[in-house]
Amino acid sequence: MSENARPDLKKQLEAALFASGRKMSVEELARLCRTTNSSVQEQLQQLKVEYEAKDSSLLLIDEADGWKLSVREQYSSVVQKIVADTELTKTVIETLAVIAWKAPILQSGVIKVRTNKAYDHIAALEKAGFIVREKKGRSKLIKLTERFFRYFDIRDQQEVREKFGGVSVQLPLQAAVQPQGDAAKPVQGADDVPS
Numbered sequence: 001m002s003e004n005a006r007p008d009l010k011k012q013l014e015a016a017l018f019a020s021g022r023k024m025s026v027e028e029l030a031r032l033c034r035t036t037n038s039s040v041q042e043q044l045q046q047l048k049v050e051y052e053a054k055d056s057s058l059l060l061i062d063e064a065d066g067w068k069l070s071v072r073e074q075y076s077s078v079v080q081k082i083v084a085d086t087e088l089t090k091t092v093i094e095t096l097a098v099i100a101w102k103a104p105i106l107q108s109g110v111i112k113v114r115t116n117k118a119y120d121h122i123a124a125l126e127k128a129g130f131i132v133r134e135k136k137g138r139s140k141l142i143k144l145t146e147r148f149f150r151y152f153d154i155r156d157q158q159e160v161r162e163k164f165g166g167v168s169v170q171l172p173l174q175a176a177v178q179p180q181g182d183a184a185k186p187v188q189g190a191d192d193v194p195s
Contacts, residue, residue, distance in 0.1 A: 009033060010043045014069070022150040023066035070153070088128070095121035099131060099142050100160045108139040 012033045017024060030040045044067050048060040057075045061068045088096070095118050098110055110118050122142065125131045129147040133140040144160075154160055
């Protein structure tokens with residue numbers, strides 16, 4: 001039996017893509033499955049055809065820099081609801097939206113918008129691996145991680161606005177006015193958070 005005909009290779013590739021939940025390169029998959037790049041490429045092409053033929057809720061996406069097992073668009077709302085319900089609460093997602101919108105952003109800026117409850121949200125987001133914090137003066141600078149971009153299937157900062165643009169963030173009363181010199185300016189939304 002040739003390397004290309006290994007009956008379990010296709011299943012190994014499917015399992016690896018499912019478990020990782022992210023885009024993986026052919027080289028990475030070949031190392032993981034201990035086979036050749038050409039064998040991986042051939043099996044992934046076959047697997048892609050199989051997913052398309054059986055009209056599955058999943059699809060295998062082939063991009064220039066890797067392959068990803070994903071949910072078809074018409075089912076994404078169901079998956080997003082499950083993920084949001086099980087992993088991140090609505091208020092934590094709102095805090096993440098503020099961070100994502102202006103990243104990198106000072107922690108003090110997030111607190112001004114989201115109040116002191118955001119300290120717990122920030123800690124949860126850091127523990128989940130979506131953000132990192134580094135000391136910056138008397139505050140901390142919050143940055144998005146690679147895990148954030150992979151998890152939300154976002155390529156870059158520009159795409160963040162598209163994905164998080166619809167998240168409604170309730171501003172607390174004390175964050176409704178931001179002193180600016182002698183004048184005070186109403187906060188219109190996450191764009192006005194100082195960074």
